[in-house]
Amino acid sequence: MAVSYKDLGFVNTREMFKKAMAGKYAVPAYNFNNMEQLQAIINGCGKSGSPVIIQVSKGARNYANQTLLRYMAEGAVRMAKDLGYDIPITLHLDHGDSYETCVSCIETGFSSVMIDGSHLPYDENVELTAKVVEYAHKYDVTVEGELGVLAGIEDDVVAAKSIYTQPEEVDDFVKKTGVDSLAISIGTSHGAFKFKPEQCTKNDKGVLVPPELRFDILEGIEKMIPGFPIVLHGSSSVLPKYVNIINEYGGKLEAAVGIPEEQLRKAAKLAVCKINIDSDGRLVMTGLIRKVLADKPAEFDPRKYLGPAREELMNMIMDKNKNVLGSANNA
Ligand code: G3H
Ligand code: 13P
Ligand code: ZN
Numbered sequence: 318m319a320v321s322y323k324d325l326g327f328v329n330t331r332e333m334f335k336k337a338m339a340g341k342y343a344v345p346a347y348n349f350n351n352m353e354q355l356q357a358i359i360n361g362c363g364k365s366g367s368p369v370i371i372q373v374s375k376g377a378r379n380y381a382n383q384t385l386l387r388y389m390a391e392g393a394v395r396m397a398k399d400l401g402y403d404i405p406i407t408l409h410l411d412h413g414d415s416y417e418t419c420v421s422c423i424e425t426g427f428s429s430v431m432i433d434g435s436h437l438p439y440d441e442n443v444e445l446t447a448k449v450v451e452y453a454h455k456y457d458v459t460v461e462g463e464l465g466v467l468a469g470i471e472d473d474v475v476a477a478k479s480i481y482t483q484p485e486e487v488d489d490f491v492k493k494t495g496v497d498s499l500a501i502s503i504g505t506s507h508g509a510f511k512f513k514p515e516q517c518t519k520n521d522k523g524v525l526v527p528p529e530l531r532f533d534i535l536e537g538i539e540k541m542i543p544g545f546p547i548v549l550h551g552s553s554s555v556l557p558k559y560v561n562i563i564n565e566y567g568g569k570l571e572a573a574v575g576i577p578e579e580q581l582r583k584a585a586k587l588a589v590c591k592i593n594i595d596s597d598g599r600l601v602m603t604g605l606i607r608k609v610l611a612d613k614p615a616e617f618d619p620r621k622y623l624g625p626a627r628e629e630l631m632n633m634i635m636d637k638n639k640n641v642l643g644s645a646n647n648a
Contacts, residue, residue, distance in 0.1 A: 322428035326394035328405045329428045329459040333368050334546035334590040342643030343585035346370035348595035350377035353627040359393050361634030363402030365645040372411040387425050404648040419449045423458050435463035446494040465502030484537035498546040503531040505551035509573040509596050525574050539588040546590035553596035554578050562604035566611045578641045602626040
C-alpha cells in the first residue's frame with residue numbers, strides 16, 4: 318500500500334530551497350547506503366542545526382535493498398527526534414533513471430525525486446521530466462531535473478568531457494517540465510578523479526589546482542531564471558587530508574582532485590541551493606578504516622573500525638555545513 322512521506326516525517330525541498338536562496342547558502346545532499354553513513358549524516362546535521370537531504374542512488378538501492386533503505390530513512394527521522402534535533406529532513410532519489418523508479422520511490426515515502434534525463438535528446442528529456450513532475454506533484458513531492466552532462470560516469474553514461482548547460486535552454490526546460498529545481502553542468506563531475514593532472518596547475522606546495530568552475534554559465538543561468546533553485550552534483554572536494562591517510566595506510570589513490578571548497582562556498586552564495594556530496598564521505602570512511610586496521614591489526618570487531626570512521630564522517634559533515642555550504646544554524 319502506498320505511503321505518504323508526510324506521515325513518515327519527511328519534508329519536500331520547496332521551503333528548504335526558498336530559505337536557502339534567501340539566506341545565500343546551500344542545503345547539503347549526502348548519499349547513504351549503510352547505517353554508519355546515515356548516523357553520521359543525521360548527527361552531523363543535527364548537531365550543526367542544518368537542514369539535510371538524505372539521498373539514495375540506484376546503486377544504493379541495489380546494494381542495500383530499497384525497502385531496507387526506506388525503513389532506515391524513516392528510522393533516521395525518529396532518531397533525530399529522540400535526540401532532540403529539530404531539523405527538516407528530505408528523502409530524495411538521486412539520479413532516478415526512469416518514470417517507474419520515481420513512482421516506486423514516491424509510493425514508498427520519498428519526498429523528492431530526481432529524474433535524470435540529461436543524456437537524452439532535449440525534447441525527450443523534457444517529455445520524461447514533465448511526466449514525472451505531473452505524477453509527483455499530485456503527492457506534493459518535489460522534482461529535480463538535469464540539463465547538461467557532467468564529465469565522467471553519470472547514470473551509467475560515460476562522457477569524456479562535460480557538456481555544459483546552455484543558459485538559453487533553461488527557461489524553456491523549467492516552464493515546459495514544471496520542475497522544482499535544476500541540476501546543471503558547469504565543470505563538476507562525479508567521483509574522486511574530477512580532473513586530469515594535465516588540466517590542473519600546481520601550487521607552491523605541489524598540490525594540483527583544478528580549473529575554475531564556469532561561474533559565467535551559472536550567472537547566465539541565474540539571469541534567465543532568477544530565484545530558481547540550482548543543484549550542483551559531483552561536488553566533493555576530495556580533501557587531501559583523507560586521500561593522504563588512505564595512501565599512508567596502504568591505499569593507492571593517485572592524482573585525486575576535487576572541487577575547491579572556496580568555489581563551492583561561492584556557488585552556494587549564488588543560485589545553488591543543493592550541493593551533492595558522496596565521494597568525500599567514502600574517502601573519510603576508507604581512510605579511517607585503513608588507519609584503525611593498520612594500527613590495530615588484531616582488531617576484528619567491525620564496531621571498532623566503523624565507529625571511528627563514523628565519528629570522523631560526522632565531523633567532516635559538520636565542517637562542510639558550517640564552513641563550505643553555510644547551512645549550519647539554518648534549520
Ligand atoms: O551520483 C552518484 C552518487 O555518488 C552515487 O554513486 O551510484 O555509486 O551509489 P553510486
Ligand atoms: P561526488 O562524487 O562529487 O561526491 O558527487 C556526488 C553526487 O553528485 C551524487 O549525486
Ligand atoms: Zn550526482
